[in-house]
Amino acid sequence: MIVVRAVKTEDLDALVSLAQETGPGLTTFKPDRDALAARIERASKTMEGRAAPYEAGYFFVMEDTATHDVAGVCGIEAQVGLEQPFYNYRVSTVVHASQELGVWTKMSLLNISHDLTGYAEVCSLFLSPRYRAHGVGGLLSRSRFMFMAQFRHCFPERLCAELRGHFDLDGTSPFWRAVGSHFYQIDFNAADYLSAHGRKSFLAELMPRYPVYADLLPQEAQDVIGRTHRDTAPARKMLEAEGLRYQGHVDIFDAGPVLECYVSDLRTVRESVVVPVAIGAPADADGVRSLVSNTSMLGFRVGMAPGGVEAGAMRLSADDAAALEVREGDLVRVLMSSNKPKKD
Amino acid sequence: MLFVRPGRLSDLDALAQMARAAQPVLHSLPHDRRELEARVALSEDSFRAQVDFPGEEVYLFVLEDSETGKLLGTASIVAAAGYAEPFYVFRNDALIHASRELHVNRKIHALTMSHELTGMSRLAGFYIDPSLRGDAAAHLLSRARMMYIAANRRRFTPEVFSLLLGVTDEAGTSPFWEAVGRKFFGRDFAQIEIASGGRSRTFIAEVMPSYPLYVPLLPDEAQRVIGEPNEKALLSYDIHLEEGFEPDRFVDIFDAGPVLTAQVDRSACVRFNETKTVRETNDSALRDGRDSRESCAYLVASNREGDFRCVLAELPSGRGQDAPLAGHARAALDVMHGDAVRCVLLHRGAREEEGQDPNDIGSESFSAPRNHHSGDRR
Numbered sequence: 001m002i003v004v005r006a007v008k009t010e011d012l013d014a015l016v017s018l019a020q021e022t023g024p025g026l027t028t029f030k031p032d033r034d035a036l037a038a039r040i041e042r043a044s045k046t047m048e049g050r051a052a053p054y055e056a057g058y059f060f061v062m063e064d065t066a067t068h069d070v071a072g073v074c075g076i077e078a079q080v081g082l083e084q085p086f087y088n089y090r091v092s093t094v095v096h097a098s099q100e101l102g103v104w105t106k107m108s109l110l111n112i113s114h115d116l117t118g119y120a121e122v123c124s125l126f127l128s129p130r131y132r133a134h135g136v137g138g139l140l141s142r143s144r145f146m147f148m149a150q151f152r153h154c155f156p157e158r159l160c161a162e163l164r165g166h167f168d169l170d171g172t173s174p175f176w177r178a179v180g181s182h183f184y185q186i187d188f189n190a191a192d193y194l195s196a197h198g199r200k201s202f203l204a205e206l207m208p209r210y211p212v213y214a215d216l217l218p219q220e221a222q223d224v225i226g227r228t229h230r231d232t233a234p235a236r237k238m239l240e241a242e243g244l245r246y247q248g249h250v251d252i253f254d255a256g257p258v259l260e261c262y263v264s265d266l267r268t269v270r271e272s273v274v275v276p277v278a279i280g281a282p283a284d285a286d287g288v289r290s291l292v293s294n295t296s297m298l299g300f301r302v303g304m305a306p307g308g309v310e311a312g313a314m315r316l317s318a319d320d321a322a323a324l325e326v327r328e329g330d331l332v333r334v335l336m337s338s339n340k341p342k343k344d
Numbered sequence: 345m346l347f348v349r350p351g352r353l354s355d356l357d358a359l360a361q362m363a364r365a366a367q368p369v370l371h372s373l374p375h376d377r378r379e380l381e382a383r384v385a386l387s388e389d390s391f392r393a394q395v396d397f398p399g400e401e402v403y404l405f406v407l408e409d410s411e412t413g414k415l416l417g418t419a420s421i422v423a424a425a426g427y428a429e430p431f432y433v434f435r436n437d438a439l440i441h442a443s444r445e446l447h448v449n450r451k452i453h454a455l456t457m458s459h460e461l462t463g464m465s466r467l468a469g470f471y472i473d474p475s476l477r478g479d480a481a482a483h484l485l486s487r488a489r490m491m492y493i494a495a496n497r498r499r500f501t502p503e504v505f506s507l508l509l510g511v512t513d514e515a516g517t518s519p520f521w522e523a524v525g526r527k528f529f530g531r532d533f534a535q536i537e538i539a540s541g542g543r544s545r546t547f548i549a550e551v552m553p554s555y556p557l558y559v560p561l562l563p564d565e566a567q568r569v570i571g572e573p574n575e576k577a578l579l580s581y582d583i584h585l586e587e588g589f590e591p592d593r594f595v596d597i598f599d600a601g602p603v604l605t606a607q608v609d610r611s612a613c614v615r616f617n618e619t620k621t622v623r624e625t626n627d628s629a630l631r632d633g634r635d636s637r638e639s640c641a642y643l644v645a646s647n648r649e650g651d652f653r654c655v656l657a658e659l660p661s662g663r664g665q666d667a668p669l670a671g672h673a674r675a676a677l678d679v680m681h682g683d684a685v686r687c688v689l690l691h692r693g694a695r696e697e698e699g700q701d702p703n704d705i706g707s708e709s710f711s712a713p714r715n716h717h718s719g720d721r722r
Contacts, residue, residue, distance in 0.1 A: 096528050096550065096551045096552070097550060097551070098547035098550040098551045100547045100550075101529070101531075101547050101551065103528075103529050103530060103531070103547075103551055105527070105528055105529070105530050105551070107527065107528070109555070178561065179561060182452070182558070182560035182561060183441050183450060183452065183560075184446075184448060184450075185448055185450070186446070186448075194446070202443050202445045202446055203443075203446070205441075205443055206441045206442075206443050206446070206448055206450075207441075208452075208558050208561075209439075210454065210555045210556045210558070211555045212558065212561060213527070213553060213555070213557070215527045216523065216524060216527055216557065216561065216562060217561060218563065
């Protein structure tokens with residue numbers, strides 16, 4: 001079974017080698033041993049309740065229990081912006097009108113904002129290209145919502161997800177060219193790297209402090225405000241299916257959208273149920289599959305199992321139950337898939 | 345001989361003709377005859393009035409040829425720009441974006457709507473007959489205003505400004521307007537220019553940007569023309585610089601044309617003013633004098649019983665107390681032997697003399713380098 005579970009200290013080697021698969025471009029997950037070790041340590045502290053609010057962050061790995069191959073990672077920051085400010089542009093509307101002249105114009109204004117301060121953030125998702133099939137991407141992404149559903153008290157009212165913005169085929173960002181590049185003497189990748197390594201607020205200090213009239217920017221830059229990178233489109237779809245929405249916040253560098261939602265409105269939170277486990281061969285599932293997680297924090301595990309809740313219980317095969325580290329009668333959280341199953 | 349004097353109601357026909365000929369429209373020279381008449385009447389009152397501090401006054405001057413009696417130009421001073429209403433310009437601010445951690449230190453220019461010039465005296469309404477040859481008449485008409493200000497300090501603010509036409513392309517389109525104003529107004533520049541009737545209408549506040557505009561974020565075409573004078577205004581621009589005006593602190597909100605400012609104390613007409621005594625001479629004597637001694641062109645102004653006059657005359661250079669003036673010059677100035685006149689060297693070619701002006705502030709330009717600053721266009 002492929003499970004997503006809380007990260008452990010012993011995962012360090014596997015994470016370093018997994019990070020080597022990222023290649024250039026993705027800057028949030030680099031094969032930097034010290035940084036990864038620190039990330040694991042921070043996640044452990046958080047789950048053990050030893051982390052201060054500003055540093056609390058969860059980190060999960062995807063593992064094939066048959067091979068112990070670590071194939072993906074994802075994370076949740078409990079509350080962003082409590083240490084270094086969390087910067088975004090808020091796209092707001094201004095109307096300039098004069099009755100005297102019969103003029104009425106509506107414009108977009110980009111305001112530097114810290115609106116999302118204190119939000120939880122789902123982040124750092126990476127799945128090895130070797131596993132990009134069979135719906136495990138959905139499992140990896142949703143595992144975080146299963147975790148949040150189970151441990152609501154550890155999270156604030158709302159959450160967000162930053163998505164990578166649109167880039168031209170030559171790998172440059174039209175928004176960066178039109179805005180950020182004028183305020184720095186470094187290129188986007190350098191800025192992005194610093195940003196991913198906790199230096200974003202240094203960078204943000206250099207950005208325009210006054211609102212920027214989006215309508216005065218070159219058309220190509222206006223067009224990409226809130227637009228997602230083509231590689232990120234599937235991730236956006238998945239998050240939107242979960243209930244997250246673009247509400248007018250974008251990244252200050254590439255204008256990629258920030259999706260937002262109340263935790264209580266997440267589909268997983270609304271629709272998942274907690275039921276006891278019944279061990280045994282699942283009945284004919286008729287293609288129905290469910291996300292199933294245990295209810296332990298330190299030993300958190302979530303996987304995809306055939307069937308759904310029936311007669312107030314979730315029937316799991318002995319192997320799946322072992323993979324999720326649950327026994328007969330233990331409580332599990334279940335989210336039944338509403339999608340039509342794919343034909344293999 | 346050309347001379348500058350206050351406009352009179354009897355000049356109305358000629359002024360109306362100039363108003364129609366002026367391109368683009370001069371707000372201080374209304375097309376409507378009634379408005380124009382009111383304007384000239386206000387000017388007559390203003391010249392006559394006892395003024396202790398600047399208010400609603402408007403001073404309208406005309407350029408007359410004493411031989412033909414023909415009027416060949418006009419120029420005005422508005423005592424307090426935007427009197428009773430704010431006068432809008434963009435202030436050119438330099439913002440420093442610096443980060444020690446990132447070894448970055450950048451100066452970013454931003455244009456901010458400003459009312460700073462409200463209430464300040466403004467040179468305006470300049471029109472000169474295109475048939476006049478050479479630059480001398482333009483110098484005389486434009487700078488006569490500063491001669492008047494220098495002699496009547498209480499009527500004006502200690503700092504004065506002047507707004508010049510910005511750059512437009514062959515089709516008459518302003519690249520700055522296209523990049524900025526159009527986005528807010530959704531109209532052609534000319535339409536708004538006419539509707540606005542000046543830079544002090546309140547609708548500007550309703551429609552124009554209330555936040556600063558970062559210059560580097562504007563299209564290149566728009567950036568290039570910020571603070572640049574229109575070709576038609578180049579001579580005016582140079583005349584202002586020669587008088588001691590400084591560019592670059594402000595630009596126009598519509599076409600980003602230069603807004604030049606001057607501390608009257610530091611202007612040429614005040615700093616280099618020499619009061620001289622008129623001495624009668626005749627034309628041939630002057631001509632002889634020119635041959636034997638060095639002579640230079642001077643702005644010469646009289647203010648006999650409040651009737652201001654200004655001419656250009658050749659006077660012996662040097663610090664002599666005498667102003668030998670020929671008959672036609674004395675007539676134009678309405679002065680006699682022994683009267684005092686204000687004299688200012690027209691071209692202080694000697695920029696090297698006495699501790700250079702701190703005009704260097706002018707080097708703080710917006711974007712593209714400007715060539716015509718240094719170029720002597722004479």
